[in-house]
Amino acid sequence: MLGLEKKDATLLLVVIALALAAPILLNPFPTESAMAQFNAGYPDLMQKFAIYGIFAIGFNILFGLTGYLSFGHAAFLGVGSYSAVWMFKLLSMNVIPALVLAVLVSSLFALVIGYISLRRSGIYFSILTLAFAQMSFNLAYSVLTPITNGETGLQLSLDDPRILGISQTADGGIPLTSLFGLAMRDSVAVKLGGWSFEFSVGYYVCAILMLVCFYLAMRIFRSPFGLMLRAVKTNQTRLNYTGLNSRPYTLAAFVISGMYAGLAGGLLAAMDPLAGAERMQWTASGEVVLMTILGGAGTLFGPVLGAGFIKYFENIFSKINDSVLQNWFGFLPDGVENVVLWVVEHFVGPGWHLTLGLLFMLVVIFLPGGLMEGGQRIAGLLRGKRKSGGDGGGDDPEYHPGQTPHVAE
Amino acid sequence: MGILEVKGVNKRFGGLQALGDVNLSVTENSVHAIIGPNGAGKSTLLNCLVGKLIPDTGSVMFNGQSVLGRKPHEINQMGISRVFQTPEIFGDLTVLENVLIPCFARRDGAFSMHAFETVGQERDMLDEAMQMLEDMNMADKRDMHAASMSRGDKRRLEMAMCLVQQPRLLLLDEPTAGMSRADTNNTIELLKQIKGKRDITMAIIEHDMHVVFSLADRITVLAQGSPLVEDTPENIKGHPKVREAYLGESA
Known part of the structure; x- marks a missing residue:
């Protein structure tokens, strides 16, 4: 199917099914139940899953395949957002031209930054990309204020020209971002028993683009080009002495991943038309590294999983506050309750980073292949019960025996 | 005219003359061995052939084209493949x-x-x-x-x-370094098979005399960065200068 081998086609179908049914799958608890706060099936969060999924899939093409660890990919995310917002201001509120411009501008940025940074490898490459990203951040934050609107961030206003659209709606508001008239914010809520499912236009636009990106990444992974990228990671000396020039390969991977990041940034702006410099900060660059490693660098689905995990923690764990905790542990005797509350409150709410950090440490120490490796081990155990003697990996193309260094030497 | 022509190559690292006026001609479809004691400049010479080092003076022509100043991947695309001392694989x-x-x-x-x-x-x-x-x-x-x-x-x-x-030319950098006698013999057999099956020119840098005398058609002996003699294996075996270079003056 679609030029994919059977195993990949199955994975693609599973991912398509998951993405399309996400509004239902992520809302397993009835609206009125106490567990409803763990539901992730609301448009705002699901959009983030899909958008950061795109970001991480693209990052993985660079990091997972070539081993070049970029610490500046948030710059492309930010550039994508600014480009998209400018398109909304100048041309129209349709998301298509905005996304096209976001991808184009970020690819140009990636070409320049990649061309310079890829003169070095390993830690020096990482530092160069970090330096570029911080420069971009500072440019956006102060120097280029006329373009980026500095620390306030770039926003839409009522007197924007919008040549192909309208400056303001009939009732004097700012028009909404849309896809040929279908507003991103539109949604249909379906009530079913105690459950309520919300199907939003914005989410499905993000999800479909994420699926396209996933499919393209799959093709790259399985192509001769992808093979060369993996060869870059394992032995550049041999690659050069085999008549291959590693520089254009790494640059191509860098630009492709920059375009993915630009698309993600453009989508962020399409869902919520504003762009701020903080989107380019180094913490945002670090986040995509965490997502990729947490999910499993070099695997196809890992980065999407990692992105989902981190965004889920960020949005759900951070919302658990003291009164919620008191509800949960109210049945305990007072003294015990206070102790338990004191311990747990550090791991939720604003302390969600602590939980994430612990999770990340556990994964890196015990599952160097990320959550995907965990999944494979469980699958291997289950399979091992049925036909004993199998060695876990078997014929799985994703199975990498031994530990491979994450960073290109 | 050989497929590989090295003329008047000099290479200096600071005060050390690593290669001094090296001339070498490798005939097509032959096995040419380059031998010499440690520090004779064998590896430096090889690195000059594959683009890792650029000689200070002299010329290296492969198949009528200069390889100097070209990157390793370009030289490989010209038809020179290299086997490393420790296998470089993916x-x-x-x-x-x-x-x-x-x-x-x-x-x-x-x-x-x-x-x-x-x-x-x-x-x-x-x-x-x-x-x-x-x-x-x-x-x-x-x-x-x-x-x-x-x-x-x-x-x-x-x-x-x-x-x-x-490749038109296969360069082998000490293909049996650190191998047991049995593995060495296997490698010799393998190279003989390769030679028997196809037309290929090989240049071997080697330490092990056994390997050299089993395979080479011609041998160049390097000592202190300069070629001492170039001859057939039979003539090299008894050559007094070679004995001197390998065993010291007193021998």
């Missing part, structure tokens, strides 16, 4: 993938964006790679993780990767 990839990469390099050149075909659809390339693995008696290891193989197999794989490119 450890994280499978054996078959290791051999596929040089196949693609020969067909598509130094860079190509075949990002939308799957490797599995490239029947010609797969057939070619499999044929090479069969020639090297490695077909059963095709799906093995290359890093998990024995050292002897890694050496075989590296040679397969070089040979599948059908």
Whole structure:
């Protein structure tokens, strides 16, 4: 199917099914139940899953395949957002031209930054990309204020020209971002028993683009080009002495991943038309590294999983506050309750980073292949019960025996 | 006129004259060995041939074209493949993938964006790679993780990767360094087989006299960065200057 081998086609179908049914799958608890706060099936969060999924899939093409660890990919995310917002201001509120411009501008940025940074490898490459990203951040934050609107961030206003659209709606508001008239914010809520499912236009636009990106990444992974990228990671000396020039390969991977990041940034702006410099900060660059490693660098689905995990923690764990905790542990005797509350409150709410950090440490120490490796081990155990003697990996193309260094030497 | 012509090559590292006026001519379809004691400049000379080092003066012509100033991948595309002292292979990839990469390099050149075909659809390339693995008696290891193989197999794989490119000149940098006598003999056999099956020119840098005398058609002896003698193995064996270089003046 679609030029994919059977195993990949199955994975693609599973991912398509998951993405399309996400509004239902992520809302397993009835609206009125106490567990409803763990539901992730609301448009705002699901959009983030899909958008950061795109970001991480693209990052993985660079990091997972070539081993070049970029610490500046948030710059492309930010550039994508600014480009998209400018398109909304100048041309129209349709998301298509905005996304096209976001991808184009970020690819140009990636070409320049990649061309310079890829003169070095390993830690020096990482530092160069970090330096570029911080420069971009500072440019956006102060120097280029006329373009980026500095620390306030770039926003839409009522007197924007919008040549192909309208400056303001009939009732004097700012028009909404849309896809040929279908507003991103539109949604249909379906009530079913105690459950309520919300199907939003914005989410499905993000999800479909994420699926396209996933499919393209799959093709790259399985192509001769992808093979060369993996060869870059394992032995550049041999690659050069085999008549291959590693520089254009790494640059191509860098630009492709920059375009993915630009698309993600453009989508962020399409869902919520504003762009701020903080989107380019180094913490945002670090986040995509965490997502990729947490999910499993070099695997196809890992980065999407990692992105989902981190965004889920960020949005759900951070919302658990003291009164919620008191509800949960109210049945305990007072003294015990206070102790338990004191311990747990550090791991939720604003302390969600602590939980994430612990999770990340556990994964890196015990599952160097990320959550995907965990999944494979469980699958291997289950399979091992049925036909004993199998060695876990078997014929799985994703199975990498031994530990491979994450960073290109 | 040989396929590889080295003329008047000098290379200096600070105060050390690593190569002094080296002249060398490798005839097509012959096996030319370059021997010499430690520090004689064998590796420096080899690195000048593959683009890793650029000589201070002199010329290196391959097949009528200068290789000086070209990058390693460009020199490889001209038809020179290199086997390293410790096998350089793609450890994280499978054996078959290791051999596929040089196949693609020969067909598509130094860079190509075949990002939308799957490797599995490239029947010609797969057939070619499999044929090479069969020639090297490695077909059963095709799906093995290359890093998990024995050292002897890694050496075989590296040679397969070089040979599948059908190079005009194969450079071997101490192909038996650190090997047991049995492994050394296997390598000699392998190289003899390769030589018997196809037209290929080989230049071998070697320490081990046994290997050199079993394979070489011609031998150049380097000492202190300069060629001492160049002759057939029979004549080299008894040459007084060679004995002197290897065993010291008193011998």
